[in-house]
Amino acid sequence: MLKGIAAAPGIGIGQVHLIELKSREEETDNSQLLHGPEEIQAELARLEEALGRAKRDLEELAAKTRQEIGEAEAGIFNAHILMLTDPTFITGVKEKIQVEKKNAARAVEEVAEAIASSFAALDDDLFRERAADIRDVAARLLDNLAGGARRAREMKAGSIVVARELTPSLAANFSRNTVAGIATEIGGPTSHTAIVARALGIPAVVGVQGLMDRARDGDLAIIDGSAGVVYLNPGSEQLEEYKKKKAVLEEGRRDSKYAGPARTRDGRHIEVAANIRNAAEVKIALEYGAGGVGLFRTEFLFMNRDEPPGEEEQFLTYKEVVAAFQGRPVVVRTLDIGGDKHLPYLNMDHEENPFLGLRGLRLCLARQDLFKTQLRALFRAAGYGNLKIMFPMVTTLEEVKLARAIMEETRQELERAGVNIGRPETGIMIEVPAAALAAEVLAREVDFFSIGTNDLAQYTLAVDRGNERVAGMYDACHPAVLQLIDMTVEAAHRYGKWVGLCGELGSEIQAAPLLVGLGLDEISMSPVFIPPMKEAINKIAYHEARELVRRLLKLPGPAEVRAALSKLV
Structure with missing residues (x-):
């Protein structure tokens, strides 16, 4: 049993789907310096193309989120679109390409991490959330620079998503049909993961210390989003108890006749x-x-x-x-x-x-x-x-x-x-x-x-x-x-x-x-x-x-x- 912060109520039971984002070294392994103005111009063109694709992706994701989740959650991605045009970010990336002769992926990673680290160092949860946003935008750009190769592997229906932290982009693509529960090592009740999970009705627990050291792909897990508890490989009695609780909750939710008032016999x-x-x-x-x-x-x-x-x-x-x-x-x-x-x-x-x-x-x-x-x-x-x-x-x-x-x-x-x-x-x-x-x-x-x-x-x-x-x-x-x-x-x-x-x-x-x-x-x-x-x-x-x-x-x-x-x- 691992304790965390109750982020979204409900009970989820399923197999762990571990999400481990690639390290920055893997994402930007092409560290060779550029040679001559032609390579620099080509890299700048690749950057512009990736920026355009990322903007279109985010506009589609914002529209989908607005329709399926809500206006407030869609605002997360509108903010990401603004980041793609932020002069501090874009100018910094272009300077690294033109002056330091770094490839676009390395330039994006270094500038984004410098900005994100400055936010993350501040003693304020809201600023730390902004750091996560910047890294999410950078990851999307890296994805587009790599031709869309950086995709999360396919998830089985009814999975328990376990991650150190989840980017808003990943969380917004989840649905109750696919994800039975979410647990993250980092995050608080106001994190984007918590907000999106509550809006979608997916049980979630965040801030679970030691989670990534203990969870393994395919482990059986229970998420109790109301109590803020994660169970990894529970015993048979505990599993049966939670299956009964979950069944009671789901039966009541499906039965529309209880949408009306409660009245005794x-x-x-x-x-x-x-x-x-x-x-x-x-x-x-x-x-x-x-x-x-x-x-x-x-x-x-x-x-x-x-x-x-x-x-x-x-x-x-x-x-x-x-x-x-x-x-x-x-x-x-x-x-x-x-x-x-x-x-x-x-x-x-x-x-x-x-x-x-x-x-x-x-x-x-x-x-x-x-x-x-x-x-x-x-x-x-x-x-x-x-x-x-x-x-x-x-x-x-x-x-x-x-x-x-x-x-x-x-x-x-x-x-x-x-x-x-x-x-x-x-x-x-x-x-x-x-x-x-x-x-x-x-x-x-x-x-x-x-x-x-x-x-x-x-x-x-x-x-x-x-x-x-x-x-x-x-x-x-x-x-x-x-x-x-x-x-x-x-x-x-x-x-x-x-x-x-x-x-x-x-x-x-x-x-x-x-x-x-x-x-x-x-x-x-x-x-x-x-x-x-x-x-x-x-x-x-x-x-x-x-x-x-x-x-x-x-x-x-x-x-x-x-x-x-x-x-x-």
């Missing part, structure tokens, strides 16, 4: 929504039948950059997501940084225990400049659809009142300036035991609750789920956690407020009877789990699930709860 409607990180994930959420967005994790807009996103950038992102769901609810969580996430440009002091420190709403209240910028963008985007604002890591009533006061101040400023805004509902996350215990008091102050089971379980059980020495004690099905959820739902409903759940427990299909019986109005999850969750809900009677929950709450531990649930599936 006795008529209770439960909204099944998607957890997303950016606008690029909207397409796959809609494809899987999401009834809305239950959790938009906006912190990903703030990561991997040198400064926070401005109001206009945030507004355009939120507007794009809200407009795509055409009136269906989109719950946007305000900046939730701290604990396991860190933004260097915030210059936050070191904390001995960051999970109990300045994070979530606490940070927003401490950095009201960031908070008000985000609120302005959210108010503006709310004018284009059903946007709801949600505050994370709430502990006290005073925090909520202060946050709402800042919201009201921001709203009035926008109205005085004549800006078109919406009137979004305001809710809070219940992920701290104190908030669950004070749910009745908090319910009077907000429009809705959303229960974050990941942190609620972590704080209730005093278990760091990322610490392998105690992670086995972490289980959101612990009766103590379930009792907090139950009292939260009861308190909210007494005041006519709706309650969602957006933690990983919402992706557990086996837990569907428990989730229904707790009385939740909405369940939000990774998009791939939406169809099977709808199917499970449609088979459950709410009144029977309520009786089940009353029994489960009295059990001594999570093992007993899960054993009882397993008998129902």
